[in-house]
Amino acid sequence: MSSRLRFVDIAAANPNPNPNPSGSRDKQVIDLGNGSEVVYIPRFISRDQAWEWCEYLDKEIPWTRPSIHVFGRSCLQPRETCYIADEGLAAMRYSGYQPNAYSWDDYPILKDILKAVYKTLPGSKFNTVLLNRYKSGSDYVAWHSDEDKLYGSTPEIASVSFGCEREFLLRKKPASRGAHQSNGKQHKGNTEQHAFVLKHGSLLLMKGYTQRDWVHSVPKRMKAGSVRINLTFRCILT
Numbered sequence: 707m708s709s710r711l712r713f714v715d716i717a718a719a720n721p722n723p724n725p726n727p728s729g730s731r732d733k734q735v736i737d738l739g740n741g742s743e744v745v746y747i748p749r750f751i752s753r754d755q756a757w758e759w760c761e762y763l764d765k766e767i768p769w770t771r772p773s774i775h776v777f778g779r780s781c782l783q784p785r786e787t788c789y790i791a792d793e794g795l796a797a798m799r800y801s802g803y804q805p806n807a808y809s810w811d812d813y814p815i816l817k818d819i820l821k822a823v824y825k826t827l828p829g830s831k832f833n834t835v836l837l838n839r840y841k842s843g844s845d846y847v848a849w850h851s852d853e854d855k856l857y858g859s860t861p862e863i864a865s866v867s868f869g870c871e872r873e874f875l876l877r878k879k880p881a882s883r884g885a886h887q888s889n890g891k892q893h894k895g896n897t898e899q900h901a902f903v904l905k906h907g908s909l910l911l912m913k914g915y916t917q918r919d920w921v922h923s924v925p926k927r928m929k930a931g932s933v934r935i936n937l938t939f940r941c942i943l944t
């Protein structure tokens with residue numbers, strides 16, 4: 707069975723008769739306020755190139771589903787993972803799990819994807835990539851932020867998505883304890899939230915104070931029938 711059969715090519719089923727002629731690839735810049743910003747480029751990579759990379763990553767990456775610790779309990783991570791990093795960087799750790807770092811030379815296609823990111827985001831610098839594979843709609847990533855001293859106070863995180871379209875949610879962190887409205891009541895509800903459907907071959911950049919002030923998630927979507935692969939390029943400060 708060709709691995710393509712495990713992916714669903716929505717765009718091929720519904721070809722766009724008017725491809726964007728401006729070359730902007732429909733870039734959207736979302737100012738989240740207070741120095742946080744998200745940039746979304748739905749058609750960052752051409753569809754065919756994205757399928758080629760997607761199928762390679764699906765087949766060749768040594769995906770693992772590690773045990774992590776959440777709220778004092780051990781559980782299987784609800785998605786598969788792999789981690790690539792430059793040599794000599796500080797170790798990355800999340801939810802009690804420290805992934806083994808593979809070398810970029812092991813998976814040269816990742817260098818090609820990084821080159822495409824650099825072309826679109828001149829001046830950016832990334833030295834690690836965390837890969838996630840969502841095998842079906844029951845795989846997910848819970849609300850979190852990638853706030854870590856390793857990345858500094860205003861990290862840029864470039865997220866490239868392949869395969870099944872899934873929703874990516876961003877929600878403002880609650881104001882710090884003791885932050886009261888002028889009427890003396892704690893602010894509840896109406897939390898600011900943004901939703902993106904991350905397309906096959908898309909790029910989403912989180913920058914500024916987005917990790918400090920916002921959390922993000924990819925919720926379960928039982929109707930999502932096929933594999934999604936996501937790469938988050940990050941820079942560990944040296």
Ligand SMILES: O=C(O)CCC(=O)C(=O)O
Binds near residue numbers: 836865874904
């Ligand atoms: O899969 C995604 O779009 C996001 C992954 C993510 O947030 C992470 O790996 O920290």
Ligand SMILES: [Fe+2]
Binds near residue numbers: 850
């Ligand atoms: Fe994240």
